[in-house]
Amino acid sequence: MDKHISIDINVSKLLEWLISRRHCTNDWQSEVVKIRAKINSAIQDMPENRDIVTLLSGTYIHYFHCLKIIAILKETEADSKNIFGSYTSQRMKDWQSIVSMYTKNNVYLAEAGELLHNTVKFEIPSLKKQITKLHQLENDYKKKEVDAIKSSSSAKNELSSLLKELGIESATSNYRGSLLGKANQLNEMNAQVASESKALLPALNHYVEFTKFSVPHHTVDLGLINYLSEKGNTTTYEFQNGVCPTRVELPQSAAEDSSQAGGGDVDGIDWGFEVDTTACQIEVVEAGECENDADGRSTSAADPNEIVATGNLALSVLDNSATRTNLTNQLKELQTFLKLRLYESDKEGTVDSIVESKQALGDMLAKVEEILDLLTSTTALHYYNILYSPKYLDDILQKIEQKEKTIERSAAIVAMSKERAKECAQEAVALNKKAQVIVKKSKELQNEVCKDISQRYNGRKVKNLQIKMTRLHPTGLLFIGTYKSFGLRNSAFTYELYQE
Numbered sequence: 007m008d009k010h011i012s013i014d015i016n017v018s019k020l021l022e023w024l025i026s027r028r029h030c031t032n033d034w035q036s037e038v039v040k041i042r043a044k045i046n047s048a049i050q051d052m053p054e055n056r057d058i059v060t061l062l063s064g065t066y067i068h069y070f071h072c073l074k075i076i077a078i079l080k081e082t083e084a085d086s087k088n089i090f091g092s093y094t095s096q097r098m099k100d101w102q103s104i105v106s107m108y109t110k111n112n113v114y115l116a117e118a119g120e121l122l123h124n125t126v127k128f129e130i131p132s133l134k135k136q137i138t139k140l141h142q143l144e145n146d147y148k149k150k151e152v153d154a155i156k157s158s159s160s161a162k163n164e165l166s167s168l169l170k171e172l173g174i175e176s177a178t179s180n181y182r183g184s185l186l187g188k189a190n191q192l193n194e195m196n197a198q199v200a201s202e203s204k205a206l207l208p209a210l211n212h213y214v215e216f217t218k219f220s221v222p223h224h225t226v227d228l229g230l231i232n233y234l235s236e237k238g239n240t241t242t243y244e245f246q247n248g249v250c251p252t253r254v255e256l257p258q259s260a261a262e263d264s265s266q267a268g269g270g271d272v273d274g275i276d277w278g279f280e281v282d283t284t285a286c287q288i289e290v291v292e293a294g295e296c297e298n299d300a301d302g303r304s305t306s307a308a309d310p311n312e313i314v315a316t317g318n319l320a321l322s323v324l325d326n327s328a329t330r331t332n333l334t335n336q337l338k339e340l341q342t343f344l345k346l347r348l349y350e351s352d353k354e355g356t357v358d359s360i361v362e363s364k365q366a367l368g369d370m371l372a373k374v375e376e377i378l379d380l381l382t383s384t385t386a387l388h389y390y391n392i393l394y395s396p397k398y399l400d401d402i403l404q405k406i407e408q409k410e411k412t413i414e415r416s417a418a419i420v421a422m423s424k425e426r427a428k429e430c431a432q433e434a435v436a437l438n439k440k441a442q443v444i445v446k447k448s449k450e451l452q453n454e455v456c457k458d459i460s461q462r463y464n465g466r467k468v469k470n471l472q473i474k475m476t477r478l479h480p481t482g483l484l485f486i487g488t489y490k491s492f493g494l495r496n497s498a499f500t501y502e503l504y505q506e
Contacts, residue, residue: 012467013459017126020455021119024112029462034116041107045072048100053082063443066121069114070454072105118455125448133441137434144430151423158416165409171384172402181406185392185399192389196324199380200239206340206377207235209370213343228336234323242326243315251315327394330381337378344371 015023024030045067052058057078061071076098083095093099108114169177173188214226233245244250323329344367351364380386391398456468 010466012469013463014469015459017122017452021116021123024115024119030112030116030119034111034113037107037111037113038117041104041113044100044104044107048097048104051097051100053079053097055082068117068121068451069105069108070118070451072101072108076101076105115455115458118451122448122452122455125444129444130441133437133444137437137441140430140434140437144427144434147423147427147430151420151427154416154419154423158413158420161409161412161416165406165413168402168406168409172388173385177410181403182399185402189389189392192325192386192393195380195386195389196239196322199324199377200234202373202377202380203231203235205373206231206370208366209340209344209374210235212347212370213340216343216347228340230323230329230333231336231340234333239322239324241315241319242321242323242329243313243319245323245329246319249313251313251320253312253314254320255314255316256320257317324381325394330390334378334381337374337381341371341374341378344374 021030025032049062049067055078058075061074061078079093079095079098079101083093083098087093093102108117165177169175172185173191174181174184178184210228210231213228217224217226230245237244241251241254318326318328324333348364348367348371351367388402392402459468460466
């Protein structure tokens with residue numbers, strides 16, 4: 007009747023159960039040390055056999071392995087068998103001696119219980135932590151890759167926008183030379199502003215007439231617009247004094263300083279500006295050849311009657327920061343007036359002499375805004391600052407260099423993150439395979455232990471905690487236990503401890 011009563015043993019309590027039932031002794035570990043030394047010596051001299059290699063791969067050698075090794079050696083060492091049925095082969099003798107040491111006091115059962123306990127208690131949780139950490143690292147590297155891609159994309163867009171503002175179509179190896187060359191286009195822009203300013207006279211006259219009518223005691227001070235439309239982009243000296251200088255001594259610009267510092271071609275910078283050459287002849291001279299008089303003019307030592315414009319007075323009206331700012335303010339004043347007149351155009355009509363049609367006011371406003379855009383566009387401001395603001399060109403070059411370095415650094419981070427994420431994934435797969443081998447070998451060992459214990463109790467069924475392997479997810483691993491849940495996810499298989 008006892009044969010039908012099963013024996014329930016918890017894996018974690020297996021060793022304790024064996025010792026308490028007196029199947030094993032408490033000093034089994036000292037015997038195992040001797041056996042392990044014997045196995046390490048015997049394993050060095052093994053025949054080349056595929057079954058032995060498969061048997062011993064990825065696992066700890068125990069008693070039941072030794073039995074299988076002896077079975078294999080009976081075939082490979084058959085020639086060493088004598089007439090008495092014993093083997094003269096040293097290999098066979100070594101492994102038979104190991105098995106004999108294992109069976110003494112059932113040391114093999116104690117070792118098997120300890121192996122199973124360590125597998126459940128330490129190896130599996132350790133693998134769980136490693137795999138979890140690897141997947142966390144993989145996710146972190148993927149996140150870092152995404153962030154680096156975003157940073158690179160943002161830097162590329164910002165660099166593209168900046169180059170577009172500077173008038174550079176594509177990346178180049180010599181930004182300094184390109185920017186200095188592009189900055190010379192400011193003279194063409196200034197010439198266009200001076201040429202188109204003549205079209206502002208109707209708007210200017212309408213502003214003056216309307217002001218006289220509405221505010222008789224107020225005068226309109228937009229003389230710079232009127233001067234530019236009549237005289238063009240002359241020197242500041244002529245604008246202020248009404249006299250055309252015979253010679254112009256241009257100051258050294260910030261662009262020249264930057265070009266000299268960067269080893270650029272200073273002679274490539276164009277300082278020309280349009281004047282009415284029929285009214286006066288201007289000669290450009292080098293700085294230091296003239297002396298300033300009390301009127302702010304410069305006189306040549308060779309000819310005291312010669313008028314030489316120096317410093318900021320030698321610059322054109324649109325190159326001089328003061329007159330350029332003044333012109334911008336006057337254009338904005340005129341723009342504001344026309345917008346207000348356009349808004350009130352539907353209600354106007356009391357004085358026919360100062361009333362303009364809505365279409366005419368719209369055309370005036372469009373022309374003012376067109377010239378204002380030419381004067382204050384982002385590209386024009388960049389060019390002006392490159393020519394006349396100290397260190398502005400260096401700041402622009404530094405900003406471009408920072409964007410390019412950000413792009414390069416982001417690309418390196420993306421490549422590194424991809425490589426590290428791949429390495430983590432591969433290592434996680436390797437650990438999953440290792441876990442599969444451990445689970446498979448542990449299951450085999452548990453079955454052998456259950457059979458051995460069952461034989462000792464007249465064939466009674468032993469309900470030990472078995473290890474069952476099932477496929478769950480192509481990239482996930484889940485450990486579920488009857489008594490303990492290990493909760494390891496993200497691997498290639500599932501194993502669970504259950505009672506059978």
